[in-house]
Amino acid sequence: MGRSILTLVCLFVISAVGHTDEISLEHKLLQSVTNSFIKPAHQVLAKSTEMLEQNSRQFCQNINQLNYSSVQQSWFSAMNAWSAIAPINFGPIDDSNATWRFQFWPDQINLVHRKFKSRIQGRNQAILAKDLAQASVAIQGLSALEYLLFDEAGTLAAYQSKPHLCTILIATSENLHANAAVLTASWVNDYPQRWFNLATQSSKSDYLKRQVETVFSGLVMALGNITNQKLGKALGYKKNNDKKSKQVDETKSAKLNPWLLESWRSETSLKNIHSTLKSGHILYTTKQGLSDYLVAKGKKYQSLDQEIRELFQANTHLVKTIEISAFQNLKNNMSGQLELLHKNVHRLYRLLKIDYAKAANILFRFNAHDGD
């Protein structure tokens, strides 16, 4: 009897210690990811949008080729920073429903152009940043600025002949920076405190596990977005990896369509993908992050972890080796390199979504992410 009680006590202690370790592992992951990845990535975003606003003002004070190139360059940096936070689709940006204020895409019906048309032509042109915040999301953010800086409606000559374009450019970049500053301030100042406030949670371990699932899902969804939206649609895939399927409700052909690429106007779609892959790699390998979390679940998962790391590295390298823009590739009916990239990113996506999730006992939610 005494031995049984002792055994029970030992089992209880062992399980309690194991439980505590698991909680601390998850808590550490969230803190590490927040401090090493999320905060710095947002600070880069805020800095780059600030620069974009400054350069827009400078360009509008002195409209010339040099300043035009500078403001275009700062758009590249801001878009790069925005693509880097693609896996952070939770927290303040989700709470404030702000994603579309940063980027209106996909835009298969060219709504950005339709919404801008009257303004570009000089009607309904007076707009301030504070008014813009209440306007259609199609005329806010990086998609709008790409239109204003890279579309034929936003050439240097257009700015020289239509001064009101500058009013729109400055208001749009000012509004973008205001949104980026608010988002960044949330992550840097108050959101982590609320995120890690376990006092209000009835089950701290469940709560922490759920938050790890949120971080993991953010990464998986960002990779899925590359395969399904950023590459898949333009390559003519009907859904996911299924190019051949003939759907009864799909009437479009599976032709290559460069205008379905993300940043076709500036021809920088591959740069965006590179930025997301690179930041995904950082998120995954951050100390005490998702990689360490997997390995902590058992040494048998080291090979899976290694495979994921290698695929991140290989894909980030692969996208850099594509010298011609995705837009020009598809416009000239060349899809080989993009197909390879699509295939390899899809492999990484599946490896995380299925193998990693199973190994780490993480639930990749279905209805919670994409219900109706």
Added chain:
Amino acid sequence: MMEINRRQLLSHSAASMGLWALPGVSLFAAKKASFLLSAFTNQNDQHFIGVINIKGELVHYVQLPSRGHSTCISKDGNVAIFFARRPRRWMICLDLRTLKVVAQKQSIEHRHFFGHGVVSHDNALVFASENDFKNNQGVIGVYDLKNNFKRIDEISSYGIGPHEIALLSDGKTLVVANGGIETHPDSGRQKLNLESMSPSLSYIDLSTGKERGRYQPPHHQLSLRHLSVSQDDQVIVGAQFQGDKREDHPLVFSHQGEGRLQVLSGQPLSNQRHLKHYIASVSLSGEGHYAITTSPKGDRVSVWDIKKNTWLRDVSVQDVGGVFMANTKGELMLSSGNGRLYSLEPEVGGVKIVQDHGAIHWDNHLKGM
């Protein structure tokens, strides 16, 4: 589309599909025989409709062109009509006696389905919520059930984005949850008018096609999506909040002839926040005492006393979506995105796993007969 007949099904066991079953609770034992229907997606992102038997086992499935959403069933129980999830355009009719697909229809030009429908009380017509995306307005498509589901008419839904629809007990009043959100199939599932959206609960007289009443939620970004109607015409409607999620808004409303939607009250704020501004499904219990709402974003099932319009309790169920009255005793069945089917006793909040289908994701509606 792949159809599998009963013989094939016998040789095509759950295990061969990568599914597995727990020695679960026989939810419907000694109860009224019943089938449940749900769309589901497997790990290869292939989409199906499934027929689930009284033990929660998947007894038949048909592969779909794209992700399905919800189902309505003919009054004689012979046919189930499955609708594509927005913005897709198919409607598939399954004969529940033979398990054969008897019709497969496309929405007409410039229309797509929103995923829900209802069969008229005389079993002659099917009403489907649809998007007239050319004119950016909601419509209700009318289909002749006895004439190969031919589309014979349409009426206005009196709002944008009609989602779930139901008939009142008179059989001639259609109640529509107009979500208020503008979408266009060329923009996928993107929401185009969040600042100006105008959701409503509309009552339409089917004999005239005219609107008899329209009721709006207390905030213009509370998108009304899912509803259920009791035998005495109490409508319970669930919302999805599309605005700033740092704000707190009630998500479940009742309406039964009052001048405005009635908030189902009493849910503590901390519990309300767990719902994450999102109601995925609404169902009523057999006796009409309880409404059950699901919130997959917050892993919550909420039980409401609709006689007192108050909250009773929340139950935690991971990624829960579908809910449907399972038998005449008032038990309900729940489905989840992680492949599980559960039973729920609303009076005590008891939840048991009925079957765990592991590798599949049940979509967020469960319907039965």
